[in-house]
Amino acid sequence: TPRVLAVVNQKGGVGKTTTAINLATALAAIGQKTLVMDIDPQGNASTGLGVGPADRKKTTYDVIVDEEKLQSTILSTLVPNLWLVPAHYDLAGVELELANAPRRSYRIKQALDGLTKTGTDKLDYILIDCPPSLNVLTVNALTAADGLIVPLQCEFFALEGLSQLLRTVDLVRTSLNPKLAIQGIVLTMYDGRNNLARQVSTDVRQHFGDLVYNTMIPRNVRISEAPGFGKPALIYDHSCVGSKAYMKLASELIKREKIE
Amino acid sequence: TPRVLAVVNQKGGVGKTTTAINLATALAAIGQKTLVMDIDPQGNASTGLGVGPADRKKTTYDVIVDEEKLQSTILSTLVPNLWLVPAHYDLAGVELELANAPRRSYRIKQALDGLTKTGTDKLDYILIDCPPSLNVLTVNALTAADGLIVPLQCEFFALEGLSQLLRTVDLVRTSLNPKLAIQGIVLTMYDGRNNLARQVSTDVRQHFGDLVYNTMIPRNVRISEAPGFGKPALIYDHSCVGSKAYMKLASELIKREKIE
Numbered sequence A, B: 001t002p003r004v005l006a007v008v009n010q011k012g013g014v015g016k017t018t019t020a021i022n023l024a025t026a027l028a029a030i031g032q033k034t035l036v037m038d039i040d041p042q043g044n045a046s047t048g049l050g051v052g053p054a055d056r057k058k059t060t061y062d063v064i065v066d067e068e069k070l071q072s073t074i075l076s077t078l079v080p081n082l083w084l085v086p087a088h089y090d091l092a093g094v095e096l097e098l099a100n101a102p103r104r105s106y107r108i109k110q111a112l113d114g115l116t117k118t119g120t121d122k123l124d125y126i127l128i129d130c131p132p133s134l135n136v137l138t139v140n141a142l143t144a145a146d147g148l149i150v151p152l153q154c155e156f157f158a159l160e161g162l163s164q165l166l167r168t169v170d171l172v173r174t175s176l177n178p179k180l181a182i183q184g185i186v187l188t189m190y191d192g193r194n195n196l197a198r199q200v201s202t203d204v205r206q207h208f209g210d211l212v213y214n215t216m217i218p219r220n221v222r223i224s225e226a227p228g229f230g231k232p233a234l235i236y237d238h239s240c241v242g243s244k245a246y247m248k249l250a251s252e253l254i255k256r257e258k259i260e
């Protein structure tokens, strides 16, 4: 059955969507059948994979609120081996809509369990792109996940938020999903010329040791240009430093998964 | 009575907190009595103004959920003329806690109305730093505000989110707060050498005309170093380009307010 990884950090703008899109594309490029689930009402992962609002007929909103079968929402993308369940703006109201619903935290998990039964579980990886908050959507992703990938910008506010995130992970592990583990911390938008970035990266490696990926994603303007063309950076400019870093990240992820 | 401005954008990491902290400090520096209300569970504005978690006895959580009187929560900061109501991590649960509460969107507005009655309304400005979402916390800020300031990063995803934000503003204006107006859009982390930044800034000015501040906030590492010392950039390094830009922004804001 597929490995489910939630891409999570409640701090905004740290590179969650960029990591979900480009890591998924890199995994697909090395032959891993990969699905991206976009559960952020902003729908940036959907846009970044070329699926505009008009093409989002069935979405993660339907899966989470109306318990729609996952396989009827899966779209192919411009990338071979890569599929997408798009987001919908209405996800913004899910916290209230599920306020009194039974098993509100298990909606994604139930949908993934349903997928496995149908045999379309030929997927190798499922990456869930989360919104910048620790609300019911992110808790749903953490409850369904085998592990979480934490994109971390090398900035002070981003570091400050890490302890809140880890407390929430502990809560989810004890009450909702005992198998949840931190798959890895990925340093993003790294600029080695910047003192603060070097300092944060040293701090994080000291605190979290092997949990921190060796691969760092450098700040690279080509990465931020790609979404405007509805393409992952790996398709928009496969030879830029950003794309190469995500390819390296994918192979490091595979290596880590083999060791476990 | 004080002018209430909500600093809002559901896109994460666009410079909301940095703008709330440094614009407030700049307004205080030119003699405007200013209050920052931190309603983001991350509490970055509180940290950036030197108030750590241990010093946050009464917070915006108490104001919003327990209807605590605002004046009993106001703390002075290291900056003359600048006060803070700190955030609390428990704000993350407010959406659920107020799910069935009457007038859930008016909690901040009621608190501000209470403040005015006590005569401590010698304040000139109140800036509300919002979380990266359009949930009950942000809607509370929009309901209480005279206007909103929208920090906008010159990136594709940030531009994409603008239309969702403006739809929400329209909804709040028709159903909760008829006086709500867009006070201005501030381009943040601007790097003129970057094509994408120039393109986004041209697009935004074409679409929104005079709503866009002339002052742009440049990308400046000193700005991101300051929070690690618990100080606004204007105190940490008053002569850096970032601080100068926020001083310019404050005087442009005052000019705009006079014209209205």
Ligand SMILES: Nc1ncnc2c1ncn2[C@@H]1O[C@H](COP(=O)(O)OP(=O)(O)OP(=O)(O)O)[C@@H](O)[C@H]1O
Residues within 6 Å of the ligand: A011, A012, A013, A014, A015, A016, A017, A018, A019, A040, A044, A130, A131, A132, A188, A189, A190, A217, A218, A219, A220, A221, A223, A224, A225, A227, A242, B010, B011, B012, B013, B132, B155, B156, B157, B158
């Ligand atoms: N390595 C990088 N180099 C340059 N720009 C980057 C890089 N990674 C991400 N970006 C840009 O930074 C911005 C923030 O990244 P992104 O939207 O992926 O973060 P996020 O954590 O998903 O944000 P949100 O919290 O709003 O969901 C985007 O405009 C993106 O294009």
Ligand SMILES: Nc1ncnc2c1ncn2[C@@H]1O[C@H](COP(=O)(O)OP(=O)(O)OP(=O)(O)O)[C@@H](O)[C@H]1O
Residues within 6 Å of the ligand: A010, A011, A012, A013, A132, A155, A156, A157, A158, B011, B012, B013, B014, B015, B016, B017, B018, B019, B040, B044, B130, B131, B132, B188, B189, B190, B217, B218, B219, B220, B221, B223, B224, B225, B227, B242
């Ligand atoms: N002009 C600037 N130059 C350099 N760095 C900046 C600038 N403005 C903000 N930053 C840094 O960028 C990061 C994001 O800014 P900030 O935290 O203020 O955004 P935000 O919109 O409040 O984020 P969130 O959505 O998480 O609340 C922070 O680490 C901040 O220090």
Ligand SMILES: [Mg+2]
Residues within 6 Å of the ligand: A016, A017, A018, A040, A044, A130, A131
């Ligand atoms: Mg995102």
Ligand SMILES: [Mg+2]
Residues within 6 Å of the ligand: B016, B017, B018, B040, B044, B130, B131
């Ligand atoms: Mg903030």
